[in-house]
Amino acid sequence: MSTTPALLKPAEPADVPPEPRAPARGVWVRVRPAALPLGSLLLFVLLWQLLAASGTWSETLVPPPARVWDAFVDVSTTHDGIRGYNGTTLVEHLGISLRRIAFGAGIGVVAGVVLGLLMGTVGWVRSLFEPWITFLRTLPPLAYFSLLVIWLGIDEEPKVTLLAVAAFPPVAVSTTTAVAAVPKHLVEAARALGASRWAVVRDVVVPSALPETLTGVRLAVGVAYSSLVAAELVNGLPGIGGMVKDAANYNNTPVVLVGIIAIGLSGLIIDGLLLRLERVTVPWRGRA
Secondary structure: OOOHHHHHHHOOOHHOOOOOOHHHHHHHHHHHHHHHHHHHHHHHOOOOOOOOOOOOOOOOOOHHHHHHHHHHHHHHHHHHEEEOOOOEEEHHHHHHHHHHHHHHHHHHHHHHHHHHHHHHHHHHHHHHHHHHHHHHHHHHHHOOOOOHHHHHHHHHHEEEEEHHHHHHHHHHHHHHHHHOOOHHHHHHHHOOOOHHHHHHHHHHHHHHHHHHHHHHHHHHHHHHHHOOOOOOOOOOOOHHHHHHHHHHHOOHHHHHHHHHHHHHHHHHHHHHHHHHHHHOOOOOOOOO
């Protein structure tokens, strides 16, 4: 009578160890998106405090976080009969600058999308305007801001124009590239079904180019933010960039840091809103 070797004998159900549970890992996965940025922020503030307390640099150059917080409270409220900074609170400074960015970047985005569609669909338009857009894209804002002041004065016009000119090239370039990359077979299929040129642009070209165009819009808003202080160099008060420039003239480093942090945080919030808009508008992006 044959017997089964012990090594070939199947394991009894009782011999199989139970699957280990990992509730902690599941909790970490849920809290990680918020825990990592918060942890990095706390680490940055700790290193900042240690650097300020080391005495390597004076408090004029590297003020401790507590002084920056005090400056934030001062410019956000009325204290000792003084309202905010130069008679305007931090929220009001930021709101005025955001209004300038909205007008300037809005004009640049609309112009960039329209010209990008034309450049992507009409060859001679691209050949005519592409070198000028590349030339404009390589110029730093300060290179032509003085010229805008000479032409337009020192009121709102040069500021809004500077932000519009800064935001225009990224949108135009991204839209042109996206339109040129639209699959040819989709365009040919639409034409074969009798679609007009306008219908092809509306129903095929625009939806296909929309993801890259929205990326260009995000880049344009970022460029406008980076040009904000330059736009408010002349007669920028009230305005968050003008506040930073004016405080720097008096070596008021805490107020400068408050303005920089306000610009950065508002930029993060607006970029997050644009990213959310992109996910809602083009939910198919990134999916096979």
